[in-house]
Amino acid sequence: MTKGLIKEIGLGIGLAFIGFLIWKGYDVLPLMFILGFFAAMYFLAESKGLVKPVGVQEVTGKNTSEVYFDDIGGQASAIKELKEALDFIKNYEKIKELGIRPLKGILLLGPPGTGKTLMAKAAATYTDAVYIATSGSEFIEMYAGVGAQRVRKLFKSARDKAAKLGKNNAMIFIDEIEVVGGKRGQNSSHMEYDQTLNQLLVEMDGMKNDDSVKVLLIAATNRADMLDPALMRPGRFDRHVRVDLPCKDGRVEILKIHTRNKPLENDVELGAIARETFGFSGAHLESLTNEAAIYAFREGRDRVSLKHFKEAIDKVIMGEKLDKRPNADELKRVSIHETGHALISEIVKPGSVSTLTISPRGNALGYMRQTPEDDTYLYTIDYLENQISIMLAGALAEELIFSNRSTGASNDFEKAVDLAKRIILSGMSRLGVVSEDSLPKDKMYDVITEIIREQEGIVQNTLLPYRKRIIEITEILLEQEQLSGTDFRKLVIEDDEPAEKAG
Template sequence: MGNARNIAFWVVLFLLVLALFNLFSGGGNTLQSREVSYTEFVQRVENDAVQSATIDGERVRFRSSDGQDYVTVKPEDAEVTQLLVDNGVTVRAEQQEQSGFQSFLISLLPFLLLIGVWIYFMNRMQGGGRGGAMGFGKSKAKMLTEKHGRVTFDDVAGIDEAKEELEEIVEFLRNPQKFSRLGGKIPKGALLVGPPGTGKTLLARAIAGEAGVPFFTISGSDFVEMFVGVGASRVRDMFEQAKKNAPCIVFIDEIDAVGRNRGSGYGGGNDEREQTLNQLLVEMDGFESNEGVIIVAATNRRDVLDPALLRPGRFDRQITVPNPDIKGREKILGVHARKTPLGPDVDLRIIARGTPGFSGADLANLVNEAALMAARVGRRFVTMVDFENAKDKVMMGSERRSMVLTPEQKEKTAYHEAGHAVVGLTLPQCDPVYKATIIPRGGALGMVVSLPEIDRLNWHKAECEEKLAMTMAGKAAEIIHYGEENVSNGPAGDIQQASALARAMVLRWGMSEKIGNIDYAEAHEGYQGNTAGLSVSAHTKELIEDEVRRFISEAYERAYKILMDRREEWERLAEGLLEYETLTGDEIKRVMNGEPPQSGDDDKGAGEIKDDRPSVTAIPKTKPKSKPAGGDGGMEPEPTA
């Protein structure tokens, strides 16, 4: 509608300018002519000083013999035409098409045009258009309807507990009498808290789609401006729009942009952001209540929000939207795979088992990558191989086959990664090894990925110690095979992971008997403003570093001993990686036992990547976000500072 008004305005403006052009171009001769008296005109005619004349109503335009144009106004009773004819002057008459009223309107046309343009721009500046020069005080909230695509709870999967709490809000909107007769009131707000990509925005749209009510959406950053008072004005305008469309839902995405704890920023309590937050608090639950307006907000930074915003009466419900579990991931994959033709060998449950830690957005990206890979090779449907390759790409990065490696570099990478794999398979509490490769991916020249069979919720001390051993196995392998003097910078990533895990065990998890059950993380690492006011003495810091060093040293010795005890198997695996470049879990075990990766498949060429590997049902799975220690330490192409 607004676009149509703008187009109509510019069309009218163009026509007015065209009319003005025609007016002035037609009357240009008049404007350039010199006006003389009628007596002088008659004298010039009688003296044969007039070449031609044009009669236009009461006005007579004539050209003198000197080439100048003149104009005069004739009296009502004057016989001008006869006078000109008698003296041999060429006479031309112009027809009068316009009335006096029309002439009056044309004379007013420039003024009308200027007044119209002035009114238009003043209307824009006063907020008649929300995008005008002064329209920044208006809310930028957009109302979504079914034209934008209706989303329901059927489109949301994997977060059943969050859906159950929000379904009650839908019931409130559909049938408020059901609750009001028992004294229940509709919740004023619901805060969705969870990591990025878990479906918080999708959940909010599903509420509106299920309830069939207007849905306004706005980002928290849309309230913040450099001009004082603009954010508060936008909050007021947003709630005015919402009240006109009540009952409705207002969704504020990333509310932490405007809802941060007051007094924590620059300007004390007088800056623009805090004024905006104060107005939001008043509108949500102030002197006047907004009935029928439900605020749904999303954030992944609940810890920075102001306590006044979180209290009941404003956000009555705080709903956690976590990463989905294995059942949730299977349902989410089913939702995203609706429009993707799947091959008969695709089992979404197996894919779900292999993607612990994936959010809904990660799974959507996985399905899309698999579809792209299938299209790239010309398949008509997506197979399980495509999903496995897409999972490897998402978790480990794209293969860098164009990278030039010398035989010595490939050999060192193979022994390094074989060390990780052998120690990971030997220690019972390490996550099962999913894949080993010496094909460069991301920033590593090779990697071993170990995946948990189930979603891991916590870590035990014995598991951490075995994970440390697997992480340090790469360096132990290099030292055993090449000696102390020839160790490379490949273990840099391993050392970084091992140090982080060991420090967590000592500083945060209380797994060191000498340090005890005290959280030293903030004080030791130099964080400012820790609430406990904890300080660490030099002796304690030295003790902490000794314990961290002890955990890592014991892990290294453990890995060293395992590789020496199983040296023959370790060297066979390294040679297998040099030949086949990539091996899966079952293939690693076969190669370690001196068997070919696959029975009846011994004629595979060196370095050939096989798509016909054993069924992925036998492949253990992993968590991709926090890669297991030793699982991706690998060789690094550049030194790490």
């Protein structure tokens, strides 16, 4: 609940209470006089900058919570581009000689948890600027004109605080800028959004090179498609800095930062952990290191080991272990299902299985986690077909052993259909290059079905000679509940020829 909403609720309750007193016959004039006096004093203090605007956090001067660019890992390109923009502020006199106009706004674009807020704080430290932070949701209220007033007060507060501290620079950071900067005309029943955006545009246009206090607006969003074009043009947000998910080397840097204060066992290799965390953001990696330390604490250990990190990876991806326990028949089916996934994964790409478990986490009764060797951004037809095979292998292993399937494969089938659809839309199916908008739905369905049925046949033929081995691995998995990729591979390759594994 925002402070603005609390004020509105309090105002409503107060008016209702005064109405109740009038209905009871009490003289409320003295009470209204006292309340009016305090309200006038509050608004006077707020107008003089003595009261902080709603939702605003201020960081001024030197303090122990300052963030530096060295504290942010995995964003070398974004930091380089941001520093270049900030150097225009630090070296104002030099750039003035070259006729360069200082930037008015910098927009940080990227998924949640990638460090956009940290970069804004580091930018304030880098330029020795007054830092004021707020969120887009703090400007919008049900009363017309409130948002525009708060925008004016925000910029005035930044200038006043900088002048008070004798600084030449002030930095305003607005998180979730899409709330206040969305495309105009989308909220026809609520003009407050458009009025607030108009005021923000006016304030940005009012930034001048010769101001005694130079204000830089930094905003962050993960929905750039929602922003109004007038806000995105040069002269307002002059630089758009991409803050993407970190690559493998970037993840290693982030892990080093978040494990600096954690004692690690000798078996912990951050490069191996980074390889297993493809797609993790900086926030995910911070949570991972924290969860690993928690696991070590639960066991009474004084150091964090690789086992704790592997447990933490599973928790971040899947969630905490659940108390629910399937019955014996369900547990055996889950074990066979996951063994099928792991077996096909290991056949199509040796060494790819990281963990195999039947411990329930989140919505999954069991799972098989793969280990990508390198970050992959482009996929071939062979890779996509192999992934479809792995998705189908769980249900087909159930069918091989029990002669039927279960509802546990529904999520696998959804992923398989998505992969088949990607093959079609990437021009790698028999249809060639197609457009999703012009492709008839029945044709899309036919080709998806064709791709999946082809892979079903391949997987069935592959699993058949491994029937006995699947049952043996299932028995071990039921006993131990979890197998590492190394242990699983030892069980799979005990026999040299698949024909000898047939039951």
